Amino acid sequence: MPVPDRKGLNIVSLDVKDVRFPTSLGGHGSDALHTDPNYSCAYVTITTESGRQGFGLTFTCGRGTEVIVFCIRTMKRFVLNKNAADIFADFGGFWRTLTNDSQMRWIGPEKGVAHLAVAAILNALWDLWARLENKPLWRLLVDLEPEELVSTIDFRYITDVVTKEEAIQMLKSKRAGVQERVKILEQKGYPAYTTQVGWLGYSDEVLASLCAKYLALSFTHFKVKVGLNLQDDLRRCSAVRKYIGDDKFLMVDANQAWSVDEAIKWMKALAPLKPMWIEEPTSPDDVLGHATISKALKPYGIGVATGEMCANRVMFKQFLQSGGVQYCQIDSARIGGVNEILAVYLMAWKLNVSVCPHAGGVGLCEMVQHLQMWDFASLSGTMEGRLVEYVDQQHEHFVDPCVVENARYMAPKMPGYSTEFIPGTLEKFAYPRGSEWQRMFNEGIFPLPDEAELVNP
Numbered sequence: 222m223p224v225p226d227r228k229g230l231n232i233v234s235l236d237v238k239d240v241r242f243p244t245s246l247g248g249h250g251s252d253a254l255h256t257d258p259n260y261s262c263a264y265v266t267i268t269t270e271s272g273r274q275g276f277g278l279t280f281t282c283g284r285g286t287e288v289i290v291f292c293i294r295t296m297k298r299f300v301l302n303k304n305a306a307d308i309f310a311d312f313g314g315f316w317r318t319l320t321n322d323s324q325m326r327w328i329g330p331e332k333g334v335a336h337l338a339v340a341a342i343l344n345a346l347w348d349l350w351a352r353l354e355n356k357p358l359w360r361l362l363v364d365l366e367p368e369e370l371v372s373t374i375d376f377r378y379i380t381d382v383v384t385k386e387e388a389i390q391m392l393k394s395k396r397a398g399v400q401e402r403v404k405i406l407e408q409k410g411y412p413a414y415t416t417q418v419g420w421l422g423y424s425d426e427v428l429a430s431l432c433a434k435y436l437a438l439s440f441t442h443f444k445v446k447v448g449l450n451l452q453d454d455l456r457r458c459s460a461v462r463k464y465i466g467d468d469k470f471l472m473v474d475a476n477q478a479w480s481v482d483e484a485i486k487w488m489k490a491l492a493p494l495k496p497m498w499i500e501e502p503t504s505p506d507d508v509l510g511h512a513t514i515s516k517a518l519k520p521y522g523i524g525v526a527t528g529e530m531c532a533n534r535v536m537f538k539q540f541l542q543s544g545g546v547q548y549c550q551i552d553s554a555r556i557g558g559v560n561e562i563l564a565v566y567l568m569a570w571k572l573n574v575s576v577c578p579h580a581g582g583v584g585l586c587e588m589v590q591h592l593q594m595w596d597f598a599s600l601s602g603t604m605e606g607r608l609v610e611y612v613d614q615q616h617e618h619f620v621d622p623c624v625v626e627n628a629r630y631m632a633p634k635m636p637g638y639s640t641e642f643i644p645g646t647l648e649k650f651a652y653p654r655g656s657e658w659q660r661m662f663n664e665g666i667f668p669l670p671d672e673a674e675l676v677n678p
């Protein structure tokens with residue numbers, strides 16, 4: 222195991238900040254249910270005795286970020302004064318300590334605010350580990366021996382689909398071609414699709430100009446938000462289909478707007494526009510509902526995608542087992558960090574479902590590219606039927622922003638998980654005291670926050 226020397230790696234601080242960007246002003250990121258999101262995150266910085274740092278975040282839509290910040294502060298006790306090398310040497314064991322504390326698990330377990338907090342902390346730890354190894358995270362994952370990688374995963378609740386031993390065998394069977402696939406990633410990157418054209422708050426004119434922009438950037442797959450009004454959806458999706466032509470791909474995303482029967486009816490109406498998938502047609506918890514929708518839409522060639530609000534590996538297991546999902550959308554900031562996401566990739570591969578990561582949020586594009594590149598190099602060995610979402614927002618705030626060229630993510634080169642903000646970002650966008658927020662309050666662009674938010678230092 223490439224576990225760093227323990228010297229200097231005692232964790233001496235865990236800092237967390239509420240960071241918000243005023244994206245609702247332009248309708249960026251808007252969908253049927255999140256009509257005015259301010260793209261935000263709880264941003265964690267972990268520092269060791271020797272001054273080494275790891276940065277991690279979980280994505281939110283504005284209000285409520287302070288709740289996650291509080292939860293992360295409560296969880297500090299599980300991290301402070303631990304030695305980072307000890308954590309990495311038994312990452313699976315540490316994962317259980319963090320997610321299954323006998324008192325805190327009552328507010329989860331492994332779901333909701335508690336799990337979002339866990340994700341931010343674990344993302345910071347994985348970033349720290351990759352930095353200590355002087356590798357981008359995807360290379361750290363690829364270079365771990367199958368036994369080492371698998372030791373980071375908690376297999377409790379999923380052994381009926383995949384066991385530790387089976388996972389090791391799956392990874393070993395792919396070892397032979399790993400270096401060739403790494404070269405392919407370094408030379409050609411990984412295919413992306415764009416959601417930027419179709420936020421629900423965008424006017425028809427903006428949608429038209431963005432279609433032209435992303436076509437010129439060589440994108441072949443375009444996702445459009447739907448679900449508020451069928452006539453509007455028909456008009457917007459017809460326009461996009463007209464702009465992109467029949468040889469490109471259209472995906473639609475309802476962000477949980479419908480009941481099961483409504484989803485089927487609505488999608489039958491959109492079927493002539495040939496959407497490749499309907500994303501989050503109904504409640505993210507309704508496994509059997511998704512299976513019903515998948516079955517009903519199969520004859521129309523429409524698959525079902527979900528995962529960005531899937532609570533944990535157990536829910537993913539059921540979606541994958543039930544035939545409720547044809548495109549599995551892992552999210553780097555919702556479930557329990559890389560450790561739990563690896564479990565989902567293993568189950569999806571075994572159950573023959575393509576993983577197409579969700580990335581509509583702050584820093585998600587930066588993170589999920591690493592995970593999907595690991596999948597190509599070490600597990601699935603294929604890019605067939607797989608794409609990583611790309612939204613062109615907030616990249617300028619990252620020290621190592623994702624780079625998308627010719628509609629492909631270029632392989633990250635800098636050490637870490639690409640999660641560190643540039644210094645000015647916290648000064649400007651920490652909520653509510655950042656200079657940009659102060660300016661917007663003074664100018665009346667946003668109301669002063671209420672008491673709950675003000676208690677956040």
Ligand SMILES: C[C@H](O)[C@@H](O)CC(=O)C(=O)O
Binds near residue numbers: 255474529580
């Ligand atoms: C609120 C977010 O922008 C959400 O709409 C993102 C999403 O559903 C996606 O990227 O997919």
Ligand SMILES: [Mg+2]
Binds near residue numbers: 529
């Ligand atoms: Mg979505």
